[in-house]
Amino acid sequence: MSDVSSLLRHRLQIFDLGFVRLAYLKNDSYLTTAQIFTRVGSSVEKTGEYGIAHILEHMFFKGSSKRPGGTSIPRAANDIGANMNAYTTYDHTAYYITVLNDSFEEGFDILSDMFRNPLFPEEEFRKELNPILSEFRERDDDPDDFINERAMERYYGAGYHPIIGTEQSILAATTVDMHAFKKRYYGAGNVLIVIVGGVEEDRMMKAVQQHFSDLPKALAPEFQRLQATSADMELTRSGIQEAYFNLYYPALPQEHPKRHHEDLMNFILGGSDSSLLFERIREELGLSCYGIYSMISRNEPFNNLNISCGIDPLEIGILETEIQRIIMKICDERIEEHHLKRARASIRTALASRSETSKGMASMIALPVLRGETEDPLQKALRELEEVTIEDIREAAQRTFSGPRLRAVLLPDAIDSDDEEED
Template sequence: MGYEKTQLKNGVRVITNAMPHTQSVSTILYYGVGSRYEEDRIAGISHYIEHMVFKGTKKRPTAKEISEAIEGVGGVLNASTGREITNYWAKVPKENFELSFDVLSDMLLNANFDPAEIEKERKVIIEELHQTLDSPPDLVNEDINAVLWGAQPVGRDIGGSDETVGGITREDLLTYMKQYYLPADMVVSVAGNIQHDEVVKLVEDTLGQLPAGERPVARPAKTLEGGPLVHVYFKETEQANLCLAVPSLNYTDPRRYILSMMDTIMGSGMSSRLFQEIREERGLAYTVDSYTNQLSDTGAWVIYSGVDPDNIDDTIRAIVDELKKLRDEKVPEAELEKAKKYNKGRMLLSLEDTRSVASWAGGQELLLDRILTVEEVVHFIDAVTVDQIHELAQEMFKPENLRLSVVGPYKDQDDRFRELLKF
């Protein structure tokens, strides 16, 4: 997999990966902005803007016309907002690439922000926020961020709250978009059966005409100290949901590949330690897994599980025991080798799809200002050692680092759960 890159005069970076054997082309427009850039008063505005650009332009006045332009050729059009990135993407048959780029660029350059549509979408977004509250797994995975980072922008819901979304005005939306949707922090990544020069010309004629601006800077994040920290969200549920997390590495830390191997060993797949011990051996939970949550200057490693409320104490104890074991005992070489093969295999399989390739290149370019090749990543994975995992586990797994969020039928029981977080 090879890529070509051109940076336009206004700062827009154009990345292409030619995949002549494919029948599709995927285009992703990345902006280096998300919820952590927002002031408290307008929390959720990045996500609000993502919704609004789908609601009509001068060329395509309605949301239906925008979606029909892509779906009418069998394509897919979507977007997502994170804490540091917002992206808009389309995947279409190769002969419809120019159409897809025209739709995406039109949305980002010429969105109407019609007052009536703003009010309708406000209700939709508030319902989306309520949907998270009605889903305990989603709620606990959101709440753990608040336990880790408190009231800082990185600790709150990406979508904001009823109050903040309810107060955002049309002027707020337009001002924020002008301030943060800048060529200097934008990447256009395209993968599929395309030519680099063709893509550069399309971008130059549209997004390349915008004034450059300066790359935005987010407020630094600080992990809350003084743990173990616990938050229990009372909810009458048939199943209790928990997230147990520890502060960890940001995505620029060279040790991130060590963390990735640790994550695989502990919580990726049915052969992982947590799955085997908690589900297969002890039958405590149906679901248990782990993931990394990494930002530019902070990060966390998170374990999630859904359990019978009567089993939650035993489940937390079992998780803590597995953390202690990883901290105190070195991983066998064979187990590490299995984790390496798993990661390399999953990476290679994911890169067969044009959207995955466009995401691989564009995401790295935006976040790291460089694109690692598959071969480079394989080298970094293969270089991880048993001793490195042991050292990182000893650094991470300390009682004062433990963070726990619980959603379930428990009232005023923070102290009870805090007592379980002991090595």
């Protein structure tokens, strides 16, 4: 682990201030990233308010008591050269700003003000629904997103809905809904602030206490664990030429002590262009797919491993046979040592790459701490990766691939003979 020892030279501090939890890491950067996380996302939305967490994310940028007006917050950030953005997931939302150290207080004031004191003006709300609907249509138009959402709905049943909601729920949303959702969840007990960069601890702590010491208590979210059900689905769509092939299996939750076993197994299976899947499907057999990969998604309500590939529809049968053969191999046989060494080296490099920036380091720290981790997540990950054995890889594969499987395929509509070009 000596090649990544530099990742451990900075000490993460985790504070419970009562009104918020705070994770702080001082490094040598000229920049500081401040992130505000709320442990709530789309999965806690009630029927009739689907998509409200995502709409709320948009509307936080549309004016505050200190900076009214739809363009005031982005302009204030741009005035100090800051980079500012946000995102919404199934189980959390994040708002962040990256600034020069000299501008930290002003940048944190902008971020805190929009989070604490949004106005949600009705006229801005009605305008903002249009780009949100555009985002919805873009996702629905994209074949990958389309088949993934249909697959999740089938795999997890009625308990699942897309982060962005539906067209009907977006159009039905109101500013009253947003104020109620924010009041319900965006408060003490659910908020984590992560600050990584060159700003000194006393400046950082003073700013956090100034803006958050009076944060009101919020309702704790209740996450319902969704149960996966085996299924097989094939859909067709016009206007596409590739087939989109997906397999889904259950994965371990974030807090599981053997999560890193599964992470390494997944990397060996399909995490790179040297993986078992990629080398067999793309390089050895030369099937007509640009790439084939597997990835793990972990959220409070559900966790899954997804194998995905775009391919010539006529080659799906060969593809499936080979995928199942490789899954059986990784379950039944001891993989060669070089696979494990390569996976460890690649993951260490990925961690090192993300740690090169304050923003990247903050993102690695945030989610484990948000979900209750009290140890430095990076140190813990590096230590546990080194402890994984070849037998652990096989056990992880057996556990994962014995669970309920969903097969989801999106096929092009058949070409009608009358539409073919005549000679």
